[in-house]
Amino acid sequence: MKKATVLQVCVAFVLCSQQAVTGSPVDCPDQDTAGTSCTISLEKLLERAVQHADLIYRISEESKLLFDEMLISFGMNLHIPEGTMCAPKTVPVPMSRNEIQQISDKWILHSILILVQFWIDPLVEVQASLENYKSAPSALLTRNKWISTKLMSLEQGVLVLIRQILGEGGLLLGGPEEKSDRFVSSDMLETVRRDYSVIYCFRKDAHKMQTFLKLLKCRQIDKENCSYF
Amino acid sequence: MFNKEEGVHLVSPEQLNEFLNGRKTVFSPKCSACVEYGKITGEAVCVISVTDWVADPGKMWRDAEQALTLIWLLSWTSHGMCHSSPGRPRLTRCRSPEKETFTCWWEPGSTGGLPTSYHLYYRKESSLEVFECPDYHKAGNNSCYFDKRHTSIWIIYNITVVASNALGKAYSESVEVDVMDIVQPHPPENVNLTFIQTKNSPYFLVRWQPPHDADTRSGWVTIKYEVRLKIENSGDEEDSSWESYSAGKQLEFSIYSPQPGANYIVQVRCKLDHGLWSEWSPSAFIRIPDNMSDTQNEVMIIAVTLTAIIFLLTAGVLTVTIKPVKHFLLPPVPEPKISGLDSQLLKSGKSEEIFSALITPGYPQIAQSSDRQVEYLVVSDYDEEMDFDDKAHLESQKGGNRSTDNAQKISQNSIKVSLNNGQDLKTILSEHVHARTISNQLSATSRVLGEPQELLHLNCNGSPVKAQDQNTQMSSSSNCEHASINPAGFTEYVEVDEDQKPQVREDYSMVSDVISDNILVLQDSIPVQGHKEVKCDKTSEAEEMGGVFEPLGYLETLTTFSSES
Numbered sequence: 001m002k003k004a005t006v007l008q009v010c011v012a013f014v015l016c017s018q019q020a021v022t023g024s025p026v027d028c029p030d031q032d033t034a035g036t037s038c039t040i041s042l043e044k045l046l047e048r049a050v051q052h053a054d055l056i057y058r059i060s061e062e063s064k065l066l067f068d069e070m071l072i073s074f075g076m077n078l079h080i081p082e083g084t085m086c087a088p089k090t091v092p093v094p095m096s097r098n099e100i101q102q103i104s105d106k107w108i109l110h111s112i113l114i115l116v117q118f119w120i121d122p123l124v125e126v127q128a129s130l131e132n133y134k135s136a137p138s139a140l141l142t143r144n145k146w147i148s149t150k151l152m153s154l155e156q157g158v159l160v161l162i163r164q165i166l167g168e169g170g171l172l173l174g175g176p177e178e179k180s181d182r183f184v185s186s187d188m189l190e191t192v193r194r195d196y197s198v199i200y201c202f203r204k205d206a207h208k209m210q211t212f213l214k215l216l217k218c219r220q221i222d223k224e225n226c227s228y229f
Numbered sequence: 230m231f232n233k234e235e236g237v238h239l240v241s242p243e244q245l246n247e248f249l250n251g252r253k254t255v256f257s258p259k260c261s262a263c264v265e266y267g268k269i270t271g272e273a274v275c276v277i278s279v280t281d282w283v284a285d286p287g288k289m290w291r292d293a294e295q296a297l298t299l300i301w302l303l304s305w306t307s308h309g310m311c312h313s314s315p316g317r318p319r320l321t322r323c324r325s326p327e328k329e330t331f332t333c334w335w336e337p338g339s340t341g342g343l344p345t346s347y348h349l350y351y352r353k354e355s356s357l358e359v360f361e362c363p364d365y366h367k368a369g370n371n372s373c374y375f376d377k378r379h380t381s382i383w384i385i386y387n388i389t390v391v392a393s394n395a396l397g398k399a400y401s402e403s404v405e406v407d408v409m410d411i412v413q414p415h416p417p418e419n420v421n422l423t424f425i426q427t428k429n430s431p432y433f434l435v436r437w438q439p440p441h442d443a444d445t446r447s448g449w450v451t452i453k454y455e456v457r458l459k460i461e462n463s464g465d466e467e468d469s470s471w472e473s474y475s476a477g478k479q480l481e482f483s484i485y486s487p488q489p490g491a492n493y494i495v496q497v498r499c500k501l502d503h504g505l506w507s508e509w510s511p512s513a514f515i516r517i518p519d520n521m522s523d524t525q526n527e528v529m530i531i532a533v534t535l536t537a538i539i540f541l542l543t544a545g546v547l548t549v550t551i552k553p554v555k556h557f558l559l560p561p562v563p564e565p566k567i568s569g570l571d572s573q574l575l576k577s578g579k580s581e582e583i584f585s586a587l588i589t590p591g592y593p594q595i596a597q598s599s600d601r602q603v604e605y606l607v608v609s610d611y612d613e614e615m616d617f618d619d620k621a622h623l624e625s626q627k628g629g630n631r632s633t634d635n636a637q638k639i640s641q642n643s644i645k646v647s648l649n650n651g652q653d654l655k656t657i658l659s660e661h662v663h664a665r666t667i668s669n670q671l672s673a674t675s676r677v678l679g680e681p682q683e684l685l686h687l688n689c690n691g692s693p694v695k696a697q698d699q700n701t702q703m704s705s706s707s708n709c710e711h712a713s714i715n716p717a718g719f720t721e722y723v724e725v726d727e728d729q730k731p732q733v734r735e736d737y738s739m740v741s742d743v744i745s746d747n748i749l750v751l752q753d754s755i756p757v758q759g760h761k762e763v764k765c766d767k768t769s770e771a772e773e774m775g776g777v778f779e780p781l782g783y784l785e786t787l788t789t790f791s792s793e794s
Contacts, residue, residue, distance in 0.1 A: 061503065086354075095381035097329050097449050204383055207409055211449070218448035226447045 046217040053210040086201035313341035314397025343394035354385040412504030415440035422515040
């Protein structure tokens with residue numbers, strides 16, 4: 001009996017200590033005091049961030065399709081002029097590959113961070129709102145919730161990347177984020193329209209995040225091939 | 230009323246007026262006035278100078294001839310002869326091959342018979358400024374090519390095509406386009422096939438190049454390929470269907486074990502990010518040679534088989550003939566020997582001598598008298614208390630040769646001994662070993678009672694449990710999910726120790742009855758001491774007091790004893 005417990009404790013100890021050795025990007029203390037405990041390479045961090053962003057984009061695409069189907073089943077013809085749906089961000093985002101390739105790593109990272117932080121709250125609101133719908137498909141709800149959680153871990157990851165690549169302590173560029181006013185409307189159509197625009201515009205921004213991260217990764221890992229031109 | 234044949238007809242003004250009534254007039258190149266009857270019949274009439282016709286009869290005839298040559302009753306369905314403002318063009322599709330430029334194509338509507346020019350205008354998202362297409366020619370007719378400078382991603386373009394001719398304009402429906410949604414690359418290039426003949430696994434290799442305009446290196450787009458192939462069947466057979474394989478990001482792909490002698494057709498296509506698949510590349514062909522390495526294989530197989538046969542034959546012959554080899558290959562099986570049994574004696578046929586060695590003194594015992602008290606060991610699986618049937622059963626079987634104060638009734642919660650089959654108790658005991666031990670407690674009470682007591686040990690740890698009765702020398706095992714033991718006057722001593730040899734002989738004649746699959750009725754003079762419920766709690770196995778019993782059950786029994794004694 002005692003032997004078994006002792007063995008279990010030993011195994012647990014070994015496992016925990018291993019975990020302590022490898023560490024996790026979120027738990028990594030400051031670079032100065034880190035020493036040997038935080039040894040995830042930049043390449044791996046970037047790889048994980050890219051995977052996160054890729055998955056988030058794919059799931060957001062599925063969310064949008066599910067929402068479209070739901071609208072059709074509701075019989076609603078939203079006819080939203082797509083061109084006017086997404087509010088322009090305070091920070092201008094580059095619009096073409098050439099433009100993006102000319103901006104610095106610092107700018108890319110900060111843009112990503114701004115985008116990520118912008119969408120955390122609206123998605124939570126949409127999740128709450130979706131739960132009030134009469135017959136929202138559960139797949140849509142689970143996906144939306146998944147996106148919210150993954151977005152927060154992406155935010156953590158981007159902060160770590162900023163620390164590692166730029167050496168900053170998570171300095172935020174620009175002023176305080178604009179908090180969009182809590183949208184409360186008793187009109188069902190307005191609520192649906194708002195939710196749809198969140199999902200639609202988020203999908204677009206998720207694509208941006210993914211593209212920026214991929215470019216950043218290429219630049220950091222393989223400097224020769226990914227040069228500006 | 231009208232002569233509906235095509236050609237020149239003479240009509241009176243009244244008829245003409247009637248015909249012209251409510252008709253739309255348009256001009257055609259061949260006459261100065263043309264009436265288009267319109268959509269239903271499509272006929273058109275070319276009229277000149279109706280007034281001339283009427284005013285001067287003499288001239289009328291001259292004019293009439295002229296006019297007549299010019300009056301047409303056109304075919305019923307011809308529209309084209311007549312001119313109109315253009316029909317609406319329609320934007321058919323927009324595509325971006327590499328997410329940096331894009332092209333839109335449209336389909337013209339009717340031209341209305343006049344030379345029509347097309348212009349494409351666009352607006353960017355949430356801005357009102359209108360721009361015109363930067364390049365109408367690069368992508369062919371009826372197209373508009375947006376180069377890198379004019380392409381922005383992640384914003385919506387609102388595009389309209391306008392067709393205009395001398396008579397008017399027509400606007401197409403507006404289309405909203407975001408470059409990220411319309412990505413469809415060009416097909417991969419330079420697909421070539423090579424057949425590689427390796428020893429045992431021939432294969433052919435498909436290689437290709439990415440489309441030249443896609444920037445796959447900088448991470449701007451992530452490209453994925455798909456290969457498909459099929460065997461080309463010459464002759465009348467139907468073509469086999471395509472087999473598709475996903476090839477990830479690599480630029481080559483191997484097809485193993487192709488059919489010898491077959492003609493393969495291979496195509497590759499690609500996709501950027503989550504966009505649309507490109508068209509399939511032009512087919513590449515390869516012919517697999519026959520008889521790849523079959524002959525080689527066959528020879529090998531034959532050689533190996535022959536060798537094996539020869540080897541087996543040799544071994545067999547040797548085995549049969551040479552004794553040492555035989556012993557080596559087929560060692561003799563030891564014959565069973567029963568100690569005390571001599572096969573020679575068997576042959577001689579004297580039975581007493583044969584079996585003399587087998588008989589141990591005192592075995593088998595004659596069945597005991599039936600007035601012995603029945604010992605009823607019950608270890609129940611459930612908490613409920615035993616019914617009084619058992620109690621009554623026991624009491625009725627009490628023999629006279631027992632002192633009544635010693636004879637304890639088996640009250641509730643008596644121990645039920647579970648056995649899987651009543652036949653061979655000893656083996657069963659060693660197999661089924663779950664019980665809890667409460668030995669010390671029992672010994673204490675037994676000391677109190679002053680009788681040679683027997684303790685019931687139920688050990689949950691896995692050692693065989695022997696419920697042994699001093700007198701009966703029975704062994705029985707117990708199952709204990711919830712072994713309930715009631716305090717009674719006398720206890721049943723159950724030896725727990727796995728290592729110890731059985732100190733008492735088995736007495737199978739004590740089994741007086743087998744009630745069911747797992748209940749044995751043993752005859753004994755000493756009743757069982759029941760104990761309160763003992764929980765077989767495996768998690769509390771950590772503590773062991775005296776190495777014999779479990780704390781939880783022990784505590785419970787302690788309390789029960791203290792309450793009852």
